Amino acid sequence: MIAQLTKSERQSALVILLALAVVGLAMAAGGRHDPFGVHGAIVLLAAILGIFGVISGYYAPEPSPDRLDSYYDSPTKFGIIVAMVWAVIGMAVGDWVAWLLAYPEWTFDAAWASFGRLRPVHTSGVIFGFGGNALIATSFYVMQRTTRARLPDQLTPWFVLFGYNLFCIIAATGYLMGVTQSREYAEPEWYADIWLVIVWVTYFILYMRVLARRQEPHIYVANWYYLAFILVVAMLHIVNNLAMPISWGSAKSYSLFSGVQDAMTQWWYGHNAVAFFLTSGFLGMMYYYMPKRAGRPIYSYRMSIISFWGITFFYMWAGSHHLHYTALPQWVQSLGMTFSVMLLVPSWVSAGNALMTLNGAWHKVRDDATLRFMMVAAVFYGLTTFEGSFMAIRPVNSLSHYTDWTIGHVHAGALGWVAMITFGAIYASVPWLWKRESMYSAKLVEVHFWLALAGTVIYVFAMWNSGIIQGLMWRTYNESGTLAYSFVDSLVAMHPYYIARAVGGAFFLLGAIIGFYNILMTIRSAPSVETQNAADFPVTGPAAAPALQPGE
Amino acid sequence: MFGFHYRLESKSIGLVLAIVGVASIGGIVEIAPLFTIHQTVEAAPNMRVYTPLELAGRNIYIREGCYACHSQMIRTLRDEVERYGPYSLAVESKYDHPHLWGSKRTGPDLARLGEKYSDEWHVAHMINPRAVVPESVMPAYAWLARTELRTDDLGDHLNAERRVGVPYTDDMIANATADAYGQAAPDSPAADGVTKRYGKATTVRAFDGKPNELTEMDALVAYLQILGRLTDAAHKPVATAEKQP
Amino acid sequence: MTITHDLLVWLSKSFGLFYLIGLSLIVLVYTYWPANQKPFEHAAQAILDDDDKPYRG
Numbered sequence: 067m068i069a070q071l072t073k074s075e076r077q078s079a080l081v082i083l084l085a086l087a088v089v090g091l092a093m094a095a096g097g098r099h100d101p102f103g104v105h106g107a108i109v110l111l112a113a114i115l116g117i118f119g120v121i122s123g124y125y126a127p128e129p130s131p132d133r134l135d136s137y138y139d140s141p142t143k144f145g146i147i148v149a150m151v152w153a154v155i156g157m158a159v160g161d162w163v164a165w166l167l168a169y170p171e172w173t174f175d176a177a178w179a180s181f182g183r184l185r186p187v188h189t190s191g192v193i194f195g196f197g198g199n200a201l202i203a204t205s206f207y208v209m210q211r212t213t214r215a216r217l218p219d220q221l222t223p224w225f226v227l228f229g230y231n232l233f234c235i236i237a238a239t240g241y242l243m244g245v246t247q248s249r250e251y252a253e254p255e256w257y258a259d260i261w262l263v264i265v266w267v268t269y270f271i272l273y274m275r276v277l278a279r280r281q282e283p284h285i286y287v288a289n290w291y292y293l294a295f296i297l298v299v300a301m302l303h304i305v306n307n308l309a310m311p312i313s314w315g316s317a318k319s320y321s322l323f324s325g326v327q328d329a330m331t332q333w334w335y336g337h338n339a340v341a342f343f344l345t346s347g348f349l350g351m352m353y354y355y356m357p358k359r360a361g362r363p364i365y366s367y368r369m370s371i372i373s374f375w376g377i378t379f380f381y382m383w384a385g386s387h388h389l390h391y392t393a394l395p396q397w398v399q400s401l402g403m404t405f406s407v408m409l410l411v412p413s414w415v416s417a418g419n420a421l422m423t424l425n426g427a428w429h430k431v432r433d434d435a436t437l438r439f440m441m442v443a444a445v446f447y448g449l450t451t452f453e454g455s456f457m458a459i460r461p462v463n464s465l466s467h468y469t470d471w472t473i474g475h476v477h478a479g480a481l482g483w484v485a486m487i488t489f490g491a492i493y494a495s496v497p498w499l500w501k502r503e504s505m506y507s508a509k510l511v512e513v514h515f516w517l518a519l520a521g522t523v524i525y526v527f528a529m530w531n532s533g534i535i536q537g538l539m540w541r542t543y544n545e546s547g548t549l550a551y552s553f554v555d556s557l558v559a560m561h562p563y564y565i566a567r568a569v570g571g572a573f574f575l576l577g578a579i580i581g582f583y584n585i586l587m588t589i590r591s592a593p594s595v596e597t598q599n600a601a602d603f604p605v606t607g608p609a610a611a612p613a614l615q616p617g618e
Numbered sequence: 619m620f621g622f623h624y625r626l627e628s629k630s631i632g633l634v635l636a637i638v639g640v641a642s643i644g645g646i647v648e649i650a651p652l653f654t655i656h657q658t659v660e661a662a663p664n665m666r667v668y669t670p671l672e673l674a675g676r677n678i679y680i681r682e683g684c685y686a687c688h689s690q691m692i693r694t695l696r697d698e699v700e701r702y703g704p705y706s707l708a709v710e711s712k713y714d715h716p717h718l719w720g721s722k723r724t725g726p727d728l729a730r731l732g733e734k735y736s737d738e739w740h741v742a743h744m745i746n747p748r749a750v751v752p753e754s755v756m757p758a759y760a761w762l763a764r765t766e767l768r769t770d771d772l773g774d775h776l777n778a779e780r781r782v783g784v785p786y787t788d789d790m791i792a793n794a795t796a797d798a799y800g801q802a803a804p805d806s807p808a809a810d811g812v813t814k815r816y817g818k819a820t821t822v823r824a825f826d827g828k829p830n831e832l833t834e835m836d837a838l839v840a841y842l843q844i845l846g847r848l849t850d851a852a853h854k855p856v857a858t859a860e861k862q863p
Numbered sequence: 864m865t866i867t868h869d870l871l872v873w874l875s876k877s878f879g880l881f882y883l884i885g886l887s888l889i890v891l892v893y894t895y896w897p898a899n900q901k902p903f904e905h906a907a908q909a910i911l912d913d914d915d916k917p918y919r920g
Contacts, residue, residue: 167724170747170755180757182683212910244681248716277630284902285630286910290637297634298641305645310782312774318677320778325711327652329719334645342641354910363907368894371903375890378637379883382644388721391693393708395655397872398648401879405644464695468723541697549700553726554753564755640886647879651871 067224068123070133070140075221079120082225087113093257096315101243105236105257105317112232129220137210137604141223143499145203146492148231149196150582153485156191157575159184164568168561178242186241186253192480193251193343195234200488201347202227202269205292207495208354209273212289213280216604222272229265233258245317249332251339252306256319259307266303270296287370291350294378298342306335326393333388341381344479348487349377349416355491356440357423360430365422369415376412380405387458390467399460406458410451417448435508435515439490442519446482453478465541470560471533474526481522481574489518489581496585503594506587514577514584521573524566532563655708662709665849667784668841669816670772670794671801675841677775678834679718682759689720690729690845703730704852713784713848725756730846737825740839763826763835769795790815802836803829 068076090113093106166172166181173179206223210216217223237254240246246253254262273296277285309319323331357364364370386394386402421444424431431441453475457466466472493511497504505511539556543549668676679685692698694705706729711717720727735743739750744762747754772794780786790797793811800808804822806829813820825839846852893899 166757167755170757173757175758175760177682177761180682180759182686182757185683185686241683246680246683248680248683248685248718250686250721274630274634278627282906282909283629284906285633286906288910290633293633294637294641297637301638301642310778312771312778316771316774318775320775320782321716322782324713324715324783325717326655326708327649328715328717329711330649330652332717334649338641338645357907358910361911363911367903367907371894372890375640375886378640379644379886382641383648383879385645386648389719391695392691392719393706393711395652395872397876398652401648401875464693467693468689468721468727472722540701541695543697549697553701554751557725557755558753643879643882647875651868651875654868654871 067140067144068120069126070129070138071220072128075219076120076124078221079224080117083113083116083120087117097317098315100316101240101245102257102315102317104243105240105245108236108239109232112235116228134216135604136216137207138217138220138223139207139499141217141227142203142207142495145199145206145227146496146499147585148227149199149203149488149492150578150585152191152195152199152234153578154575154582156188156193156195157571157578159191160188161568161571161575163188164564164571168564168568177244183241183244186246187238189251190234190237190241190253192485193339194237195231197344197348197484197488198230198234199227200492201292201295201343201351202230204351204355204491204495205273205347207499208288208292208350209276210604212286212354213276213282214604215276215279215281218272218275218279222268226265226269226272229261229268233262233265236261240317247307247309247319247321249306249321250336252303252332252335255317256307256309256311257317259303259309263300263304266296266300270300286354287364287367287374288350288353290371290374291346291353294374295342295347295350298338298346298378302335302338302342306331329389329392330386330394330398334382334385337385337388338381340479341377341384344484345381346377348484351491352420352440352444352487355487355494356420356437356444359434359437359440359490359494360424360427362423362427365419365425369419373412373415373419376415377409380409380412384409384458387463388467390460390463403458403460407455410455413451413455414448417444417451420444420447435511436490436493436505438515439486439493439518442515443483443486443490446478446486446522450475450479450483465537466533469533469536469540470529470563471537474529474533477529478522478526481518481525485574485578486518486522489514489578492585493581496588500589501593502588502591506584506591510580510584514581517573517577517580521570521575521577524570524573526570528563528566528570532560532567535559535563662712662849662851665709665712665851666817666820667713667779667786667790668844668848669801669812669820670769670776670790670798671767671837671840672844673775673779673841674767674769674772674798674834675837675839676718678762678838679841680716685718685720687720687722687724687756688726688728689723690727691719692727692729698727702727703846707852709851710846710849713779715779715782715784725754728842728845732843732845732847737823737839737843738827740842741826741835744835744838759838762838763833765834767798767832767834767837769798769832772798787815798837799832801840802826802832805829 071079087110090106090110094103094110095106097103097106163181163184173181177183206217233254236258240254240258245255247255273293277289308322310322311319321328353364353370383405384402386398387406390399390403421441424441431437456462457471457475493505536556539551539559542551690706692702692705699705711719741763743750744759746758746760747756773791776786776791776794780791793815796808797812797815800806800812801820801822802825803809804824809822812822821840821843825843826833826835
């Protein structure tokens with residue numbers, strides 16, 4: 067890997083890592099009585115490992131100028147493998163905490179093993195670890211192909227990937243030590259948040275540099291979605307994480323906002339993390355990999371643009387539907403509800419556009435589990451967005467809110483849409499990236515597909531049932547006009563569904579493990595002789611050549 | 619050639635600006651007016667701030683992820699009011715940095731938990747939830763009773779809270795550590811300082827049953843016992859200006 | 864003039880509506896502008912081209 071960097075890039079890498087080591091050392095010293103110090107030690111260790119890595123390859127010959135004739139895919143390969151590692155970790159922890167809700171004694175009297183600390187390891191592990199790495203990796207792949215330009219240098223993509231994963235590790239280890247802001251899906255504390263901003267701005271600049279080098283005046287729509295993902299996530303992240311640390315040597319901080327403003331800011335963030343992390347980014351993925359795999363262009367390019375602006379605009383208003391009937395002013399609740407319902411239009415336009423793209427390629431969907439992953443993802447996207455709009459209606463929300471129905475809804479989206487489209491994209495790109503004829507085993511892809519689908523269906527049905535039963539029991543009155551069930555009654559009724567949910571999750575986890583095995587075996591298998599696509603190169607014509615000498 | 623690339627550059631920057639513009643308006647329109655909401659919300663002049671011990675307990679509540687299964691927000695629905703108590707008002711969480719309204723009730727709502735159960739009940743429940751509620755699926759938090767509470771940085775906590783707008787006085791900040799001890803040791807000289815600074819109604823008790831030890835259990839129980847009791851605004855008959863038709 | 868809560872709420876409600884209508888119009892005009900059709904179709908096809916000719920400005 068170091069051999070792929072130019073001399074000056076190796077030097078820059080050393081400078082960055084040394085700076086990181088100094089920061090880590092300062093954190094470790096300043097926070098020696100606090101989890102903050104542990105994180106300093108982790109940062110220091112990561113930097114030292116990186117320095118050793120760079121030094122060991124420092125005197126390797128410089129990469130040949132021929133590299134500029136091909137796309138730079140090593141970061142994508144790395145990102146996909148790391149994404150699968152996080153998938154297995156995140157889903158395993160998720161299934162474990164699902165069992166904890168059925169068998170609460172399994173916490174061994176240890177603080178780190180309790181539900182409250184493990185849950186964010188699951189949510190961050192799958193959303194940021196699995197989803198985020200998959201998004202970054204595929205965006206590198208897609209941005210190069212659609213602009214027909216190679217990444218501008220060899221260092222920046224690695225900085226983004228390693229920096230992002232350092233953030234994920236800080237986050238996950240922090241939760242186990244009890245470091246959390248308590249903001250759902252934004253739990254990491256202030257220093258991790260600052261680091262993510264640095265990484266994210268670098269990512270954004272990298273994307274803009276590639277776009278600036280593109281060979282077509284029009285920017286392909288997948289890049290719009292990826293760009294919205296990068297930009298808006300940055301905006302949400304910064305505003306939602308504004309906080310006052312108690313000192314420079316402590317992990318703890320206090321949110322700048324309080325009460326109702328804080329709740330609104332949090333759910334403005336929370337809902338738009340769904341929109342721009344889990345929807346926009348993965349739509350970008352879909353708009354490249356699905357047409358490519360099906361061998362057909364998008365059904366309607368215009369519709370993809372209209373739905374892009376619809377999603378970008380409508381989602382931002384919808385966050386307040388998380389706060390129906392609360393102390394949030396009612397006009398904000400009504401606005402949130404209205405826009406949530408309108409959101410169905412661009413969402414279904416996107417889902418319909420995806421499915422219509424497959425028209426004429428249904429025989430491929432039947433035979434090819436990879437394409438079928440993408441097709442099912444589009445179906446679940448349509449179902450989940452309908453369900454979401456429905457649940458945002460105030461009277462429906464009065465029943466569904468606070469119950470397992472929400473959990474079911476989230477997982478219909480996370481398992482059915484996000485994970486399925488990601489697995490589809492990964493199965494499509496692994497043979498392309500490693501120059502293999504196909505995946506190691508098409509049968510195992512098939513097995514994974516059915517495990518994932520069965521797991522999702524079991525999970526979602528279990529949570530629909532438990533959620534609706536819960537919601538109804540809480541509001542049922544008996545003849546004398548008093549509440550019919552105690553809270554504990556509803557808890558007892560949940561037990562069988564909690565077991566069913568954990569079984570469904572286990573199916574899904576097993577599928578991911580099989581998928582990871584299949585990917586590793588594909589990489590280990592012998593490369594095919596002539597799969598290298600003749601045209602899978604960036605354009606290095608006279609127009610582009612002068613710009614292709616970064617850092618030299 | 620410069621012109622050609624410049625045009626491309628300006629196009630992608632235009633796209634960036636358009637995305638940022640389109641995406642930010644919704645949030646601004648919905649959130650900005652909330653920062654003037656104090657003009658419409660009924661004031662609660664007698665509302666007090668969290669004591670250092672309660673604040674430490676609140677931070678344990680956050681640290682252990684309690685908010686993932688317990689809400690602190692009673693909605694304006696009949697069954698919720700009958701099950702949990704008067705619905706929550708915006709003013710009640712005005713000192714909550716961050717808010718802990720929650721989004722899920724794997725366990726019951728806790729907005730009005732304060733003084734509903736005895737300290738002994740809470741301690742027993744934390745050590746083993748199934749000892750008092752056989753059907754409970756809550757994890758056991760027995761180690762809280764064995765862990766000494768960290769108090770040396772409580773002044774920093776209060777100071778940070780003051781910077782974000784909670785009215786802690788210099789006196790409160792200077793005595794934060796002593797007050798944390800005093801609130802859980804009713805017979806100690808430090809106990810008087812707590813009621814002096816935070817009001818006579820402040821609960822001063824050996825929350826975990828051991829007055830000579832200050833544990834995380836003390837802090838957490840002190841916090842649970844103040845939930846919903848910083849102000850009595852929600853119990854007044856007038857519902858507040860917030861409840862619009 | 865002081866910024867009151869009522870003023871902000873009024874602004875939010877009225878401006879939001881006009882903004883919604885205006886933005887929809889802009890997007891629709893852009894999407895259906897006849898001159899834009901060619902680059903759109905080209906872009907949709909281009910990702911499938913395995914041996915497409917590089918674009919030369």
